[in-house]
Amino acid sequence: DKEYVGFATLPNQVHRKTVKKGFTFTLMVAGVSGLGKSTLINTLFLTDLYKDRKVPNAQEQINQTVDIVKHTISIEEKGIKLRLTIIDTPGFGDAVDNTESWKPIEDYIDQQFEQYFRDESGLNRRNIQDNRVHCCLYFISPFGHGLRPLDVACMKALHEKVNIVPVVAKADSLTQAEVYRKKMKIREEIKQYGINIYQFPECDSDEDEDFIKQDQILKDSIPFAVIGSNVQVESEGHKFRGRVYPWGLVEVENPAHSDFLLLRNMLMRTHMQDLKDVTGETHYENYRAQCIQNMTR
Ligand code: GDP
Ligand code: MG
Numbered sequence: 137d138k139e140y141v142g143f144a145t146l147p148n149q150v151h152r153k154t155v156k157k158g159f160t161f162t163l164m165v166a167g168v169s170g171l172g173k174s175t176l177i178n179t180l181f182l183t184d185l186y187k188d189r190k191v192p193n194a195q196e197q198i199n200q201t202v203d204i205v206k207h208t209i210s211i212e213e214k215g216i217k218l219r220l221t222i223i224d225t226p227g228f229g230d231a232v233d234n235t236e237s238w239k240p241i242e243d244y245i246d247q248q249f250e251q252y253f254r255d256e257s258g259l260n261r262r263n264i265q266d267n268r269v270h271c272c273l274y275f276i277s278p279f280g281h282g283l284r285p286l287d288v289a290c291m292k293a294l295h296e297k298v299n300i301v302p303v304v305a306k307a308d309s310l311t312q313a314e315v316y317r318k319k320m321k322i323r324e325e326i327k328q329y330g331i332n333i334y335q336f337p338e339c340d341s342d343e344d345e346d347f348i349k350q351d352q353i354l355k356d357s358i359p360f361a362v363i364g365s366n367v368q369v370e371s372e373g374h375k376f377r378g379r380v381y382p383w384g385l386v387e388v389e390n391p392a393h394s395d396f397l398l399l400r401n402m403l404m405r406t407h408m409q410d411l412k413d414v415t416g417e418t419h420y421e422n423y424r425a426q427c428i429q430n431m432t433r
Contacts, residue, residue, distance in 0.1 A: 144215075164271070179366070208221045208222075270411045274300050278306050307361035357398055361395045
């Protein structure tokens with residue numbers, strides 16, 4: 137079934153207790169405007185988060201995400217509940233002076249830590265609602281030669297606070313060879329500029345060969361090449377999310393066309409719990425240590 141996302145495997149990753157309460161996960165998108173952030177989150181979660189958006193006309197096409205918008209959806213698969221929160225952010229980079237244009241995003245992440253820290257020191261510690269941002273998909277333009285200075289500055293402003301997963305946007309505008317080269321270039325630059333993106337955990341030595349192979353494919357795919365679409369295409373009897381061009385069809389979920397499935401499986405099926413763990417154990421702990429240091433100063 138097409139509507140199946142796959143988080144029902146999550147209980148394998150955690151303790152039984154968590155299963156009863158249900159899972160919560162918060163995903164954010166960030167990057168220069170117009171790269172398809174709003175479109176991709178819509179595509180990822182199969183729900184029309186933006187169904188209120190009217191059919192675009194010349195006027196509305198230039199409408200952009202202008203505020204940080206929080207969407208929450210509750211989904212259930214095989215009896216497993218997931219409360220998924222998606223933070224859509226205004227793209228930046230349009231202004232003449234883009235200094236610190238990512239500040240609202242940084243502030244948002246900090247505010248969630250601040251709230252959690254306050255709740256943790258309060259009386260109702262058992263029932264804290266975790267609104268911390270567990271992952272940030274960072275969108276990189278397919279048109280430039282790798283990272284732009286703004287991308288570097290933004291990722292460096294955020295990398296100590298959130299798990300950054302870089303993606304190459306609108307991969308349908310690149311050939312296979314171009315995608316490959318772009319990925320290599322971006323990976324090199326990430327290293328060169330000292331940007332700490334989310335690191336997939338090392339495989340356990342007792343994992344089977346197939347698992348290890350899949351894990352390597354995942355690691356080699358960074359930054360994920362993604363394609364978003366809000367429309368269902370019907371062709372030769374089956375329906376899928378895609379983009380229709382004069383020369384052919386792009387299928388979002390076709391592994392030959394994009395890394396969309398790899399990304400969604402990573403987020404929803406295999407690495408959700410690790411993203412949460414790293415958020416709590418590394419990013420939040422850093423924040424907390426800083427708070428305590430400031431208090432005792
Ligand atoms: P945002 O500003 O990053 O949120 O971008 P939007 O989601 O609003 O999309 C901006 C424009 O890019 C819209 O016209 C989309 O239809 C288009 N778009 C979104 N995703 C893709 C994609 O994967 N490929 C291509 N070619 N266009 C896309
Ligand atoms: Mg948007």
